[in-house]
Amino acid sequence: MTEKSFKDLPVGDAHLREERLSGEDIYGGIFLNMKRDQVSLPDGKQAVREYLTHPGAVAILAILDDGRVLMERQYRYPIAKACIEIPAGKLEIGEDRLLCAQRELEEETGYSASKWSFVRRIHPVISYSTEFIDIYLAEGLISGKSHLDDEEFLDVFAAPLEQLIEWVEQGEITDVKTTIATYWLDRYRRGLVSPTSIPG
Template sequence: MNNLEEKTLHSEEIYSGKIITLELHEVELPNGKQSKREIVKHPGAVAIIALTEDNKMVMVEQYRKALERTIVEIPAGKLEKGEEPASCARRELEEETGYVCESLELISSFYTSPGFSDEIIHVFLATGLTKKENAAAMDEDEFVNLEELTLKEALQYVKEQKIYDAKTIYAVQYLQLQEALTTK
């Protein structure tokens, strides 16, 4: 055990839902004292930076109940049990936007909220987009509006808090960095 590790003494599942499971863990702290941790278990997710031929980001505007508002995001979705992230990214891109891609590259993976959740998100760059006529249908409880934004427009959306989630801000800043690196 390293000097920061918390040893789980007991864990209990409090809730199991369609997307998440909530567990309560009793832990022993590095100093020998005990504490409780509420942990959200999540199967993981993907997010897609989808770029059109004219270098616009394909985005979805979606109502987020937890926020009680709509925000504009990059396409994303939850991994199904046993599903590879790249397969999930292709599926979610088609379901949410109607686009399929020629090229799909993993950019990065990161934990969204490690203080209380094990959710990991895999961010992909999709290029060579083609709009599919008979695209896979969205989930029955999912409703989105499509938007295609230039980097400048996306940066303005961040300022206006229309883009307000970490994965999408990450995507916008990733593209901004790539642009800066190629113009040097």
Template sequence: MELNEKTIAKTTIYNGKIIDLEVHDIALPNGQTSKRELVKHNGAVAVCAITPNNKIILVKQFRKPIENTLLEIPAGKLELNEDRTSAAQRELEEETGYIADDLQLITEMYGSPGFTNEKISIYFADNLRIGEMNLDDDEFVELHELSIEEATTKLQNGEITDAKTIIAIQYLLLNYNHSK
């Protein structure tokens, strides 16, 4: 069975700084038509970083769409045509003050592919050195360093609900030697 949906017409309803919004008229596999509302995003990167004293680096920040603060691994959006690894290094230093010269790609994921094309690349780093935080003018974060066990407890208690952070903690539990 063919599952592809063919775009018949497309209307851009908003071009923003971070996202574009489009409405597509589509042909369904059964010959009928429908509409799809799409959020176009340049993509994002995130870093699961472990400090020299074996703590996972998290940032707490307010997220307007959910009207609440989240505890998350450092992350940020890609600039146009920016290399994903370089973007991850930049975001880690900007948000935490830590520098990672060597990043390992853990995975790439689509958080909500039902309405957005945003792809997030999640990296791992554990050979860090101190740099300098350099937040954007409209960015406010609180730095947290937790043991993997503390982060796991927060995940189990529902205090960590961000998908990329959940993936990072699960990666650590499966792959990281906690006794380094």
């Protein structure tokens, strides 16, 4: 059987939607909360959906004048591994996303940037979380002094794009935001994509 192409699918998503019937909070943490909702499925049956609510985050693709990318190595407790990542941080409730990105870059790396543009919004765990990450491109970097949070410990270093691609291909980088940012930067430097203006 020949599978349909995307253009052959029904217009819209009404035939796929699930509608919330009721819900309850089943856990409240410092910034993660777990909810359990009863939903109506497209065929009229009901199901339970459990998911985490998250305030969202930002990540920064910070480019030095020599073209290298500012990176971090940070221990991630849930997977018991020191991971290579681009700088990132969680949004405070109501915080402006660009201001958060600027704050996180300076706090974690000591750098500020004279030029900012918006890359993409990604949803890293769409099956069980509301989390989104807005990725920004930071250029015209100005060196300063970092001031990490009390519970934050990380290494800051710079790496060429070619090294990041190699790490992604070898499975050394598994972080989704860093993988997507690496892919985007490669296409950007080949003139295939462009950043956009900062969304309002």
